[in-house]
Amino acid sequence: MAAKRKSRKGPPRRASQEAFKAAKRSIPGGVNSPVRAFGSVGGTPLFIDRGKGCRIWDVDGNEYIDYVGSWGPLILGHAHPGVQRAMREAIKKGSSFGAPAEIETRLAETICRALPSVQKVRMVSSGTEATMSALRLARAHTGRDRILKFEGCYHGHSDGLLVGAGSGVATLGIPGSPGVPAAMTELTVQAPYNDLEAVAQAFARWPGEIACIIVEPVAGNMGCVLPRDGFLKGLRKLCDQEGALLIFDEVMTGFRVGRASAQGLYRVRPDLTCLGKVVGGGMPAAAYGGRNDLMRRIAPAGDVYQAGTLSGNPVAMAAGLATLERLAEPGVYEQLASRAQSLTDGLASLADEAGVPLTTACVGGMFGFSFHPGPIECFSHAQQNHEARFRRFFSRMLEGGINLAPSAYEAGFISLAHRAAEIDRTLEVARGALRAAARIR
Numbered sequence: 001m002a003a004k005r006k007s008r009k010g011p012p013r014r015a016s017q018e019a020f021k022a023a024k025r026s027i028p029g030g031v032n033s034p035v036r037a038f039g040s041v042g043g044t045p046l047f048i049d050r051g052k053g054c055r056i057w058d059v060d061g062n063e064y065i066d067y068v069g070s071w072g073p074l075i076l077g078h079a080h081p082g083v084q085r086a087m088r089e090a091i092k093k094g095s096s097f098g099a100p101a102e103i104e105t106r107l108a109e110t111i112c113r114a115l116p117s118v119q120k121v122r123m124v125s126s127g128t129e130a131t132m133s134a135l136r137l138a139r140a141h142t143g144r145d146r147i148l149k150f151e152g153c154y155h156g157h158s159d160g161l162l163v164g165a166g167s168g169v170a171t172l173g174i175p176g177s178p179g180v181p182a183a184m185t186e187l188t189v190q191a192p193y194n195d196l197e198a199v200a201q202a203f204a205r206w207p208g209e210i211a212c213i214i215v216e217p218v219a220g221n222m223g224c225v226l227p228r229d230g231f232l233k234g235l236r237k238l239c240d241q242e243g244a245l246l247i248f249d250e251v252m253t254g255f256r257v258g259r260a261s262a263q264g265l266y267r268v269r270p271d272l273t274c275l276g277k278v279v280g281g282g283m284p285a286a287a288y289g290g291r292n293d294l295m296r297r298i299a300p301a302g303d304v305y306q307a308g309t310l311s312g313n314p315v316a317m318a319a320g321l322a323t324l325e326r327l328a329e330p331g332v333y334e335q336l337a338s339r340a341q342s343l344t345d346g347l348a349s350l351a352d353e354a355g356v357p358l359t360t361a362c363v364g365g366m367f368g369f370s371f372h373p374g375p376i377e378c379f380s381h382a383q384q385n386h387e388a389r390f391r392r393f394f395s396r397m398l399e400g401g402i403n404l405a406p407s408a409y410e411a412g413f414i415s416l417a418h419r420a421a422e423i424d425r426t427l428e429v430a431r432g433a434l435r436a437a438a439r440i441r
């Protein structure tokens, strides 16, 4: 009888285990957002005690090089001194007034200066709010009810956007969660990402009914999937032909893939843009904005209602402003992009060495990888990821002190605090982790 494999002794996790047990007694699933629960990788989620720069420490005192970065916001790294200073200054004056403050205008002006397509912008508190509001505005402006999204793209959890996985052609959405009425998702058309033909067919099937297309210009919720050449420009052209609005959901890509975000990188001008994550610098802040003639419909300037108790919160504005100000310095995006490229090139060559198929992608300071020979251009490709290999790789990396997104359907994030030394260390650990993954048939 083969000797029972002794269970690997990873770093101590007792305190996280205790914390998780306690959390589950009062929080559904023990977490305040599902992906944090390690559902698709197994084991106990890390309960984090603190972060600094590109590192985090869990409550057992284990140290990790962090590539989650709070799912994108911490592009400067954890506990950035400039961001903390700005927040301290702001909090000294109070936390929230429910009345306008000049700091909101300063962040709005910074966003409008960086994104020429954004002539006016409204601050909200989450990406979900930003996309939900942008869709309402698109429907009001066009008088149409249908919206078109792409399979594998995630735009937050508002009802009409929680649709089940698609079928490979343009289909009417089906509820992706209990509690979402079919009536809501029937107005959502879903097409495969990178498939312009399917989008054209949708417009032909529902002529004059589609208010807008909402798209992640780089898809970061099915791994990291880049737009094919011409895809985004093709969406622009179809929207112009069909009288629909083009909404770029840049909650993840905004100020992440370049100063002018994905719309600047790919030179496509959306009608509306949704932002989040980086613009809040780690605090709850997001935004939607676009052309003057559209945004002036938003209450109280216009008749399209949207509101929020903590929208434009001064402390969050301070964190966002300090973050965007640092990102305006020369060379930051070149540094982020080169770190992401070194990491993904290194992973690809180590995977070759280990004989395990791995497809990598990176743009600006975001990256992804899939245990699949590729290409990965849409959700059905992403679904072919070898889950067991991903899980083994993830857990060996975690044991080695590297914190990656606990799901193959997420992207990874580089911060300005990640130096070449951290990339080298990550690749050192990845060498063994990829060999371990390769052993799984």
Ligand code: KE4
Pocket: 033, 034, 035, 036, 071, 125, 126, 127, 128, 129, 131, 154, 155, 156, 157, 216, 220, 221, 249, 250, 251, 252, 276, 277, 286, 410, 411
């Ligand atoms: P929030 O409501 O979570 O702030 O933003 C929703 C959202 C909208 N658009 C895009 C492109 C997004 O990626 C997100 C949220 N991203 C996820 C990570 N893939 C947040 C992490 C989580 O859900 O816990």
